[in-house]
Amino acid sequence: MNNQKKVSVITLGCSKNIVDSERLMRQIQLNDIALAKQPEEADTVIINTCGFIEAAKEESVNTILNAVALKNEGKLKKVIVAGCLSERYKEDLIKDIPEVDIYFGTENYEGIVNELGGTLKHNLLGERLLSTPSHTAYLKISEGCDHPCSFCAIPLMRGKHKSKPIDDLLKEAEFLAANNTKELIIIAQDTTDYGKDLPGETNLPLLLRELSKIDEIEWIRIMYAYPSRFEMELIEEIAINQKICKYIDIPLQHISDNVLRSMRRGVTGSQTRKLLNELRTRIHGVTLRTTFIVGYPNETEKEFEELCEFVREIKFDRIGTFVFSVEDNTSSFILGDPVSKKVKESRKDTLMEIQKEISHKNNSEFIGKKLKVLVEALEGDFYIGRSYRDAPEVDGEVLIDRNDNKLIIGDFYYVNVYDYNEYDLFAEVMKN
Numbered sequence: 001m002n003n004q005k006k007v008s009v010i011t012l013g014c015s016k017n018i019v020d021s022e023r024l025m026r027q028i029q030l031n032d033i034a035l036a037k038q039p040e041e042a043d044t045v046i047i048n049t050c051g052f053i054e055a056a057k058e059e060s061v062n063t064i065l066n067a068v069a070l071k072n073e074g075k076l077k078k079v080i081v082a083g084c085l086s087e088r089y090k091e092d093l094i095k096d097i098p099e100v101d102i103y104f105g106t107e108n109y110e111g112i113v114n115e116l117g118g119t120l121k122h123n124l125l126g127e128r129l130l131s132t133p134s135h136t137a138y139l140k141i142s143e144g145c146d147h148p149c150s151f152c153a154i155p156l157m158r159g160k161h162k163s164k165p166i167d168d169l170l171k172e173a174e175f176l177a178a179n180n181t182k183e184l185i186i187i188a189q190d191t192t193d194y195g196k197d198l199p200g201e202t203n204l205p206l207l208l209r210e211l212s213k214i215d216e217i218e219w220i221r222i223m224y225a226y227p228s229r230f231e232m233e234l235i236e237e238i239a240i241n242q243k244i245c246k247y248i249d250i251p252l253q254h255i256s257d258n259v260l261r262s263m264r265r266g267v268t269g270s271q272t273r274k275l276l277n278e279l280r281t282r283i284h285g286v287t288l289r290t291t292f293i294v295g296y297p298n299e300t301e302k303e304f305e306e307l308c309e310f311v312r313e314i315k316f317d318r319i320g321t322f323v324f325s326v327e328d329n330t331s332s333f334i335l336g337d338p339v340s341k342k343v344k345e346s347r348k349d350t351l352m353e354i355q356k357e358i359s360h361k362n363n364s365e366f367i368g369k370k371l372k373v374l375v376e377a378l379e380g381d382f383y384i385g386r387s388y389r390d391a392p393e394v395d396g397e398v399l400i401d402r403n404d405n406k407l408i409i410g411d412f413y414y415v416n417v418y419d420y421n422e423y424d425l426f427a428e429v430m431k432n
Helices: 015-030 054-072 084-096 109-115 154-158 166-178 204-211 232-240 257-263 269-282 301-314 331-335 341-364
Strands: 002-011 033-035 044-049 078-083 136-140 183-187 219-222 244-249 287-294 318-323 370-379 382-386 398-401 412-420 425-429
Touching: 002 015, 015 033, 015 044, 015 109, 015 136, 015 183, 044 054, 044 084, 054 078, 054 084, 078 084, 078 109, 084 154, 136 166, 166 204, 183 204, 204 219, 204 232, 232 244, 232 269, 257 331, 269 287, 269 301, 287 301, 287 341, 301 341, 318 341, 341 412, 370 398, 370 425, 398 412
Parallel strands: 002 033, 002 044, 044 078, 136 183, 183 219, 219 244, 244 287, 287 318, 398 425
Antiparallel strands: 370 382, 370 412, 382 398, 412 425
């Protein structure tokens, strides 16, 4: 191990960035370069930035400035910036923060590794050094996006949709499984678009079937499923495949036809309701998670109330809410930002308060029920776990009474639910 060179990788933004950083860290490791957990312990810092919305851009810039300050104090030798913000605003960043040694865009593993004095191991690009607990790992199945959503800058940063070959994904999943991964979380800008650019009949249902053949993988969870591309074959695969969690993350963004049309979502409110009905009818016990944008430029009070009524009607298991952010070079940029920050935040709070009541009622229905839970931590009097209803970081948890139990972190257990609150369930381990 070359202890004279130590690198710290800071990852900002979404799970797609996490995967990119994990691939990069594995390449750094393969070049016998030491990895440090904290920037203060390193010679070089690599910042994998996010440029999705204004708050993310601000966090990225502040993180860069903090690293530059460490360099100016002599505590760092080199600052490298990569990722979405750098891809989108490289020239501006070079001008405004010239103290950074070099800027890279997205997925430029070779350039970064070369900058560190190493060489890219092309045949091992499917290998990763996990930053998540080893029992849970993200599997990024494609890059980029072809959707023309008016508010979104992802195509500007990540380019057109590019599916990863199925054999490469299976090899990556097998590597993860061999390193104790039991839950695969399928991610992309749009998971339902997988395979459309590959030869033959490759699609998401086929990929899911092949991944299910890996013995060590017990759960497969689908995120970022685009509503206008949800085919019946995918619904049926989720319904019958025992390894696929009956959980779907399907970002809807809105329900008003007027807002959806301006957002260029390619789907109507009526089509959305029909899809949600199909999912609940055909997939027994399915958990539905979605996200909404409030304060879009042409969202009136009437259209916001329509969204609120929709949430009350559908009773989603989980929702996330974002306030609209004006993004350069997107088609919604010309609409400006007429809805005040105060109104946006008020609408966000209102929507989340509605969901809080729904979540409380939904959780009450699990009293006395048996659930399979993946145990992730021990905190005080409780083991912290997740059921099929819970994606990491964004959803609720199952709090399991510690009592005299000695549960193994990263293993599955069956529990009986005895209490609940707005977001979490409380349970006891079921005895054999």
